[in-house]
Amino acid sequence: MNIQAKLKVDPRDGKLAMAHFYVFIVALAIGGLAGLLQTFVRSGKFELPFGIGYYQLLTLHGVVLALVMTTFFIMGFLHAVVSKTAGTYTNRQRTLGWISFALLTIGTIMAAIMILLNEASVLYTFYAPLQAHAVFYIGLTLVVVGSWVGSAAVFMKYGEWRKANPGQSSPLLTFMAVITLMMWDIATIGVATTVLFQILPWSLGLVETINVGLSRTLFWYFGHPLVYFWLLPAYMVWYAVIPKIIGGKIFSDSLARLSFVLLLFFSIPVGLHHQLVEPGIDPAWKFIQVILTFLVVIPSLMTAFSLFATFESYGRSKGAKGLFGWFKKLPWGDARFTIPFIGMLGFIPGGAGGIVNASHQMNQLVHNTIWITGHFHMTVAFAVILTFYGVAYWLIPHLTGRILTKKMNKLAMIQGITWTIGMLFMSTSMHIQGLLGGPRRSAFSDYGGSAQAAEWVPYQIAQAVGGSILFISIILMIYVFINLAFFAPKGEQEFPVGEVAKGAEKTPLVFDNWKLWLGISAILIVFAYTLPLIDLIQNAPPGSKGFKLW
Amino acid sequence: MAKTELNRKIDTETEVEDSTNLKGTLASVMILGAILIITWVGLYMLFLSR
Amino acid sequence: MHMHKFEKIWLIFGFGALLVFLTVIGVSAFYLGNQPPSCLATIDPEKVDTTAPFDKPGLKKVEGKEWDYELVFVASAFSYSPARVEVPLGAKVKVIATSKDVMHGFQAAGTNVNMMLEPGYISEVVTTFKNPGEFLIVCNEYCGVGHHMMHSMIEVVE
Structure with a gap:
């Protein structure tokens, strides 16, 4: 069908991708260790050595995992x-890819140094008026700019493909990559605006005060699509890679694209649902964004149906009978399928x-309780990360010219x-403790001997215990990664790209109509945000000076 | 640019996919729907009771 | 674009459920007044101590309002004023709070009282304390090195 679709990723592009994955595994190790130590501190039985602060560690954990590991x-x-x-990328596109990698890495190092020097214990959300060192913000800016440069490479490749294949629907995975990055680029405008125009001038001392409400709102304009930036690549795998791994077909190319377009529409104009219990925002606007948030559920409902349909169709093609007979026909011994599949199931409670x-x-039941921490560990640190692990099992050996052996597959399982x-x-204990009122982002405390706080300790x-088991898993992952990158036997590991069934409906060309999608997206954003932002600017209280309270 | 004409002519109308047996899929998503509803209703009750 | 009959059923069902959820919370919020805390009043964060009602934190009986008491809290790193307060059981109370410095949280564990305190803004919520006992107030937004030490206590007494 598509002449340019190659059997193998070009080694030069493979090198570029691998560079990202090396940073990924290092970030996983560092962030995971920080997470382990946090759970120890919160158990009340352990104190951090060498004068390391709990919140310094928590900042490291959040920045390194939520921002760095995922982005890389x-x-x-x-x-x-x-x-x-x-x-294959042109030389120009690949150069952009490397510039992007360099910017991401330099930005990460700058932010990391400031965290290690205890100049930036502001957590990964860096809410003003807590004020970190300017270098921390510059580092994070470089990470964002780096991702923009990287997305430019993807957009150029996509444009080139369209020119070379007029009248054809773009490859599904490339289409999904373009949507993911468009959403990311639109979303990061918010965080870039608050950092460049509010936080940086203020942290450099050029202006004395900051509009806190505006800064938070711009942050959350970015903060919610951020979680979709994590989720969409997982959806790419579920829709378009997993069917090939199990030997089945993509349920529907058009419906997969439709759900991605809906995700582009509704993942951005919804940030106020992170600010529901905040003063300064009219409850009517909060509710409008709540409605938009509920609409972003629809594409996920579609996704659930498509995935089950792929699995059932495959099982029935293998002769499965009864209502759930197809379930037994799935390749449960294959880590490339089973581990992401567990992730899919985790996305249901998530x-x-x-x-x-x-x-x-x-x-109000759950805001800023540790229920929220439990929630996003279920979604990103479970559903998404298990899927990323599942990708690493085949993509790393594919790129390094090695294979996933039976033994490594077992270890991956x-x-x-x-x-x-x-x-x-x-996650379960976090959810329960949250409903009992336990706060997130807090070191161990008995809160003046409160009986309620004492009830939280068993959950902590x-x-x-959970954190320790997770850390064992990280050690295993590092072992699997190193094996697949450097020591596994040489060979050809398949890059599974799903196909639609023969005689399936042709994908309508409208999906490649970006003017339409970006136009609708822009209208929704302008509608959802213009008045709340004007309100926050016009009716702003006196600004806040910076505080360094750590 | 004339190439675009080629694709337009090909008429790959959908085969009747409704004949595909997706009973298990419907049952699975309905279980999922039940989990969503039970979670939400349960927490709404908790909200009301507090 | 073709969609399987079952998928249509599923999406109608899912959409219907979401619509019911939205209607329930929408009616509760806009007709019964159970809005999330969204007071739009502002204050100079550096003059909190001299601005009413924050010049006198604590519980106050009020007349002629929809609520019986006003409970005023001032938050600053890393404490609340008052540090402990008694509230009569079943009283309808308007909790009014603000921050003197950075972002703080204000949550009475085990109740629906949970709101952000943002420098420059006043946060308000009206609640009825239905159960007797001690309710811990915790700061649930990171505010600095003493964040986990920041707490207060509401004692609901008969």
Whole structure:
């Protein structure tokens, strides 16, 4: 069908993607260790050595995992996917890819140094008026700019493919990569605006005060699509890679594209649902964004149907009978399928919790409790990360010209299942403790001997147990990664790209109509944000000076 | 640019996919839907009771 | 674009459920007044101590309002004023709070009282304390090195 779709990712592009994955695994190790130590501290039985602060460690954990690890994995994965499905990068595109990598890395190092020097213990959300060292913000800016440069490479490749294949629908995975990065680029405008025009001048001392409400709102304009930036690559794998791994077909190319377009529309104009219990924002606007948030559930409902349909169709083609007979026909011994599949299941409670969080006044039940921490560990640190692990098992050897051996596959299974057990322990106990009122982002405390706080302690110990199991899984992952990158036997590991069934409906060309999609997206954003932002600027209280309270 | 004409002519109309047996899929997503509803209703009750 | 019959059923079902959820919370918020805390009043964060009602934190009986008491809290790193307060059981109370420095949280554990305190803004919520006992107030937004030490206590007494 598509002449340029190569069997293998070009080694030069493979190198670019691998560079990202090396940073990914280092970030996983550092961030995971920080997470382990946090759960220990919160158990009340352990204190941090060498004068390391709990919140310093927590900042490291959040920045290194939520911002760095994810971004590096996703950019590496998208470069590989686009190079594979739309064709090898031109030298110019690859150069952009490397410039992007360099910017991401320099930015990361700058931010990391400031965290280690205890100049930036402001957590990864860096809410003003806590004020970190300017270099921390500059570093994070470089990470964002780096991702823009990387997305330019993807957009150029896509444009080139369209020119070379007029009248054809673009390769599904490339299309999804373009949507993911468009959403990311639009979303990061918010955080870039608050950093460049508010936080940086203020942290450099050029202006004395900052409009806190505006800064937070611009942050959350970015903060929610950020979680979709993590999720969309996982959806790419679920829609377009997993069917090939199990030997089935993509359920529907058009519906997959439709759900991605809907995700582009509705993942951005919804940031206020993170600010539901905040003063300074009219409750009517909060509710409008709550409605938009509920609409972003629809594409996920479509996704669930498509995935089950792919699995059932495959099982029935293998002769499965009865209502659930197809379930047994799935390749349960294959870590490339099973580990991401567990992730998919985890997204069910993750999504259910998400609907509760976004339910306007019900947010008071859970806001900033450790339920929220449990929630996003279920979604990103379980559903998404298990999928990324599943990708690493075949993509790393594909790029390094090696293979995933049976023995490594078994170890990968153990690794993923260990992760599952650890996260179930940790996330479940976080959810329960949150409903009992336990706050997130807090070191161990008995809160003046409060009886309520004493009830939380057993759950905090359960979190330390979960954290320990998770750390064992990380060690296994590092072992698997190093094996696949450097020591596994040489060979050809398949890059699975799903296909639609023969005689399937042709994908309508409208999906490649970006003017339409970006236009609708812009209208929704302008509608959802213009008045709340004007309100925050016009009716602003006196600004805030910076504080360094750590 | 004339190439675009080629694709337009090909008429790959959908085969009747409704004949595909997706009973298990419907049952699975309905279980998923039940989990969403139970979670939400349960927490709404908790919200009301507090 | 073709869609399987079952998928249509599923999406109608899912959309319907979401619509019911939205209607329930929408009616509750806009007709019964159960809005999330969204007071739009502002204050100079550096003059909190001299601005009413924050010049006198604590519980105050009020007349002729929809609520019986006003409970005023001032938050600053890393404490609340008052550090402990008694509230009569079943009283309808308007909690009014603000921050003197950075972002703080204000959550009475085990209740629906949970709101952000943002420098420059006043946060308000009206609540009825239905159950007797001690309710811990915790700061649930990171505010600095003493964040986990920041707490207060509401004692609901008969």
